[in-house]
Each structure stands twice: as structure tokens, then as C-alpha cells.
Amino acid sequence: MAKGKILVVDDEIYIVHILDFSLGMEGYEVLTALDGEQALEKARAEHPDLIVLDIMMPKLDGYETCKMLKADDRTKDIPVILLSAKGRNVDQKVGFEVGADDYITKPFSPRRLVERINAILGQGTSQQRLQA
């Protein structure tokens, strides 16, 4: 039984792969998209529990995608974690302005990302659950 459904959006295919693996190992069901338009489609159709969204993407970038997700009643409640190579304060500010719930800069630690996701979704790690 999956802990939840997570949509991973990035145009860097290796990043999508590693997140797919890490989150899968953690017991999440993982959906993937390679650009903003695909992400919107999948978010509306599959209604994931959380979205990991890269900022620098072709077609529709992460900011725009986030804005549209938050403007849509069907998707506005889904938590979004922005993921980007940009690490300056101004980018974080823009990130929160468009309604993102968290922000992680590349290069990032997949383990930390999983911890954040767990925290947002109110889940313990697999280890914690085993102990409980």
C-alpha cells in the first residue's frame, strides 16, 4: 500500500530517475513529467499528494506551472516543492510568491528531499514506521 502519490517534474531525465527510485524505495507511488504542460495534465488527472517541480524547464517553467496549479481549484491544495539550480534569495522569494510550499536548491540531497516530503505529508520515515 503506497504512502501517497508524488508527481516529479524535471527536464533532466537523470534527476527524474533518481527521485523515482528514492521515493519508490520510501514507499511512494511516483508519477513523472518532463515539462510544465505535462505536469499540469497529470496533476489534474491523477491528483497527486505532492508535486516536486523543477524551475528551469522548457515550454512552461516551474514558476508559471506553480501559479497555474495554485489558481486551479482542482490542484490548489496539492503541496509543491520547488527544485532548481537557482539558489539566490530572490528566487526563493519568487518561489513563495507563486505559492510554493517549500524550496530546495540543486545540487540537493535526495535523502533530505524525502525527509521534507515526509514532513509535509505528516508521515514518518519507513524506519520510524517500523519502530512504531
Added chain:
Amino acid sequence: MHDEPNAPGPLTLPGEAHALLAEAVLALRTTADLGVSWGVVCANARRALRASDSRLLRVDHRSGALFRVEESGVEIPYLAEHGGPVEWVMRHDQPMFDEGAAGPRAPRETLLWQRTPDALATVPLVAGNTQYGFLLVAFEAARVFSAPERLFVQTLADALALALERSGLFRLIKEERARAAQLERKLSAAQESAAGLMAIVSHEVRSPLSSIKAYAETLAGNLDNPRAPRERFLHIIDEECDRLAALMTDVHDLSRIEGGECTLRLAGTGLAELGREALERSHPEAVRRGVEVVLQSESDVRVEVDHELMRRVISNLIANAVQFSPEGGKVLVELGVRADEWMCRVTDEGPPLPAEDLAVVLEGFYRARRQAGAGSIVQAPEGTRLGLAISRSIVHLHGGRMWAELPDGGPGTPQGACFCFAAPVKQVASPRARRIARQTVGRDDLRQLFEGIVEMVSASLEASIVSLVLVDPDRGDLFIAASVGHESQGVQGRRTTLRSGVAGAVAAWGRPVLVENIETDRRFKRLNHPQYCTKSLLCVPLRVEGEVIGVINANNKANGEPFDEDDLALLVMLTERVSSAIERACAYPDSHRVVEDVIEAVLCMTRLKRDLSLGGKHLVKQARAVARELGMSAADVDVIGYVASIHDLGMVRLGAETGHPGRLDARQRNAVAAHPEVSVEILRPLEYLGVVRDLILSHHEHWDGTGYPRGLQGDAIPLGSRILTVCDAWDSMTSARPFRAPRTDEGAVAELRRVAGGQFDPEVVEAFVRVLEREGEVRAAA
């Protein structure tokens, strides 16, 4: 007559003189512009001393030349009279008060005054250890200079010297500031591009770095996890490291190419071969992505390129196209020749390139807005985004250009993109010419020489615009290294596309060109740039060590007439001098002395030419016509024309003493007799042909052996010199001189015939008369 202190006269100056002096000194102190203060100084000095006139001569320390400063501040070159007061004061560095005791014929810089003065004060303008110039105060009658008057002149001179020193420093500061501002602009442009590159690079570095970190960490946390594809993780880490390394190589290459450190190794290469090799290089990736790459090579033309770099450009474009292609897509590579250029066009079937991005697609690295090919979900990102920027730099280095366009086809189906570039088939400059150009272009002292050269050509040809165009050692195209007459049009440094202008064509052909009227000239009509308002022009290739390293252009004669064959011949001769001057300068890369000598010789010719309009155009024409009449070869005719244009340079040292040698006193005669040697002396640094030297040395020898300086007789005198002697005499007889009115043509012919066999070669005289008669006919017919 020199500085005698105890001369009688009033012991003090009237009060008015003090006020005038104070006013003059104040004017000098408060304005940096001599054009303003010199007028006041001049007027006040005249009033206070009841002088008839005064003059200011400025020494230009770069060239050592003297300039007469007009009351308006305008400067006119001046040559000190031989044995005159300025020369004396210059040498002794002390004032000379010529009270008129030596009589009205004493040397008093005759050319400076309307009427030669009877008394003259000449004072050096000295500040520190430097002579900045001379103050001359002239008087209509002989007079005695009192001690206060001498002090008055000296005080004015001191104030003037300080003002000149200050204006020199001002000019220096201005020049330095301009140079600093230019450097600053260059620096900020460099910083901007470096910052741009850094931003791109740091962004680009993060992607592979993110992957490496994510996979390494995940691998570490899953060492014992049988479900983790550990080998695949390691493989990806390895691949991403390669991507980082490739990125670093590209950054290094780009900065080297953009920074001008990259030298092209040009060689003839078959176009089809180039395409095949580039294709082979990108083949594995295309196969991996299931993209078909098709090469269409129009014909196998040989092009002059750096094989390695150009192959890289084409394979970069192919890689870029492959990357954006959908699986099963096709990439078309077309190579062909259009006029003087060869072209490469790479078309893909990837996602459409937004029309608004066409212009910016090649700036920095562009990729984000183009969607990666469909179905690429299982494929890795490939190559780096610096590829296009590097390709563009390489194409520029070849004198070409690069652009992006939409593929042909219906407007309703925008699909794919084309990346194209074009470069000249043949580079104007051979690798050897570039190497020579590299030796010359960067040198500061040579830049001064180039400026001197265009001045000299402009003065010699009376051309209103002259430019020296040189091969760029890196790019192989042409740029304007020095020019006069069109600074206002801002052409300095302007580049001429290969073979596309008159200069480019001449450099490529290696032959001089005369265009009488560009609007009707079939060859160049379409090449004229409306901005330059060129009508008539000359363009001569400049060869150094046998290689064309540039051209000298002369546009439009000052008098509005078109250039003719004689002008072209003169420019060819001058250009040969310039070539040997550059060769000479290059032979001694460390000796500034040699370069300075050459520059001085060139400047000297310019000054003399300007000041005394020597070797009038008419004389050159006649000398050439007579040489032709006597059946001399075309090459000899050219040499004689050239000598006619410069042979009397030595005369200028004689100041106002020019006249007919036979009627001068012994001292004057000696001075005149020395002048052919002086001419040769002035031009010596240009090291021209022995035959020219010989012609100049002998043009005052007489047929009967009574001439100077060597007393040659008959056929021992070079024929060219015999021609020059006759043309000179004619010129001298038919033009006004200080001591006599000009003769009529008939009278002059009679005189020539009278002394034929004595001073002149009778055959030359008859040939000259035939030329004159023909000129007469031409005139009558016109």
C-alpha cells in the same frame, strides 16, 4: 648684433607698457587655449614696443617640426631659414636682438613677414630644460633694444613658454584620458562578457553536479539494497563527470577563441570531405537517438579553412540538430557555394523555433525554449550548450557569419529549424601574410608610421581621403589601420568584408587599380559605399616580403579632377617605399631608433610637400612624357615620375635663397649645390632603389660637365637626370620667382635651345619641345 647688454635707450618703459604686459600675462595665465591668448599677447607686444609685427613658432616635440601659430590658434608648418635667427637661437638657446646693423639683407625669416623687417628680436621660449618655441618681434626700422625692452620681451617669452608647456600637458592629459576611457570601455565589455559566461557556466555546471550528488548519495545509502541498480548509478555518475569535463573544455576553448588567442591553421580542404568527417563524428549519437543524418554536398569545392575547427563547427550543428530531433527524424546537412562564399545549412525536424528567437538563438547558449525531442525520456542530455557559441566564434574567426532561420515550406506548418553559416571560399591573407601582419599590427610605433604614411600619400597625391588598410592577422579580413580625411565618418577600425570592397578585391588580386569614376566603372560600381562619396580612387596592394598585407587607398583629388595613370604610378612608387619602410622596421623588431628614422623620413616628406608644394604635378607629367618620348621603358618612366615628385626636397633647406644657380654669390651657390645631396639625405631612411638615388644626385649636372655636385659629362649623366634638368629649368623659367617675372613659353623654349649642348642634352631638349607642342595641340583641340 647679438645680445649686447649696454645698448642706449630709455631706462624704463612707459606705464602703459606695464599695463599691456600685465594684461598679456594674465591672458596667458587664465586660458589654456592659445588661440585666445596669443592674439592678446601679439597685439599688446606690438603696441608696447611699437613693433610692426610678431610671430609665435611652436616646436612639435614628437616630430621636431616647427609650426607657426596664427593669431587664431591655427598652426601652419614652418621651416626655419637656413642660417637665420631661429636656427641660431635654437642652437645657442639664448635670445638674439638683431638691431639692423647688418643691413636690410640679413636673414630675418623672410617667409614669416609681409615685408622683411629691418630689426628683429628672436627669443627662445624655454620652460624647464625644453625649448617650446620662439617669439619673434619685428620692427620696420633699425633700432636699439634698451634693457627694459629686452626684459619686456623676455618676460613675455617666459609667460608664453609656461603657457605652451601647460597646453602641451593639457593635450597629454586629454590624450591619456581618452586612452583610459577607451581601456575602461574595453574592460567593462570584457567583464560583461565574462560575467555572462560565468552565469551560464555556473548554471550549466549545476545539472551534472546535481546528478552526481544525487546518485552518489543514493548509492551510498543503498549499498546493500538488492533493488538498487547500483551499476547503472555508477555509470550515470561516470557519464555526468564526462559531461562536466566536456563543459570545462568548451569554456576554455571559447575564452581562448574570444580572447583572440586562437590562431587559425588555414589549409585548402575539400568541402565534401569536411562534411563527411563532421558527419562521422556525430554518427554514433544520431544512431543512438534513431535520427537519420543526410549530407548533400553541392559540389566538391576547395575552401580555405582551419580543418579541425571547421569540422567541429559542422559537427556541433549536427549534434544540436540531432538533439532536438524526434526519434526517426531526419537532419539535412547542405554544403554549397554561392559567389565568393561557401555555405552550410543544417535543418532539423525538431520542435519549431519560435520566430522571435531567431535573432537571439546564437547568443550565449540557447536551448531552454526549444523542447527536447519527443520520446527522449529514456535518453540522457547530451553535449553542452556552449556548442553554438563556440561555433559562432570559429565562423567569425574565418571572416564569416552565422544565423538561424525557419525551414522552407508552408507557413501553416512551422516545424524544425535551420542553423546556417557562410564563410569566404578563399581567405585574402595567406597564413604567411597573417604572420607578417601579426608582426606589424600590434606595434605602437608602427601605428605612428602608418599615420605618417597616409599623411604623406595624401600630401603627395593631393588626395582628400587616404587610408591604409591591413590584413587582420587573426580573422584574415581587412581593417582600416590609419586614415586621413574621413575621421569624421568614423571609419577607423572599420572592417572590410573579404573580397567585397575595392580594397578586398585589390588585396585578393594583388594588382593596383585606378578608378576614374566609380559611378561609371563596371568593376566596382556596386561596391561603392554611398557614405564615402567617392568618385575617383586609387588602390594599390601593399606587399611586405612578397606577401600582400594590405592596401593603400586614395580617394578623390582635392581639386575634384579624377586620378590618372600618372597618379597611379606615383602611388605605386610611394607604396613600394612604404613596403620597404615596413620591411625595414620589421627587420629590427627591437629597435625603436630604426622605426623613428623611418617615421621621421615620412613626416619630413609630408611637411616639405605641404609647405613648398614641391615637384608640382605638372613637372611630374612633363618628366614622364619626355621619358616616354625618348622611348624609355614603362618602369623607367615610373621611376622618373617618382623622382620628379620628390627630387627637390633638399631645396627647402635653402629657404628663400632659391634661384638660378648661375646668378648666386659663392655662398649661396654652395648651399644650392649641396641640395641634391640633402634630398638624398632626407629620403635615405626609406632606402629606395640605387637608381632613384642616382637620378636625384645627378639632376643638376650639366651636359658639358660644368654642373654639380660631381661634374659629370654627357652620357655619364643618367638619362633620367638629364630629363629632370630640362623639366626643372622649364618649370623654373615659366613660374614667378622672387627676383624676376616668369618667361613666356616661347621665350623659355628659346632659352632651352640656346643652352642645349651646354647645360642641357640637345636630344632631351628637342623631345621636351615635341611634348610641349603636343600639349599645345591637346589644348587647342580641347
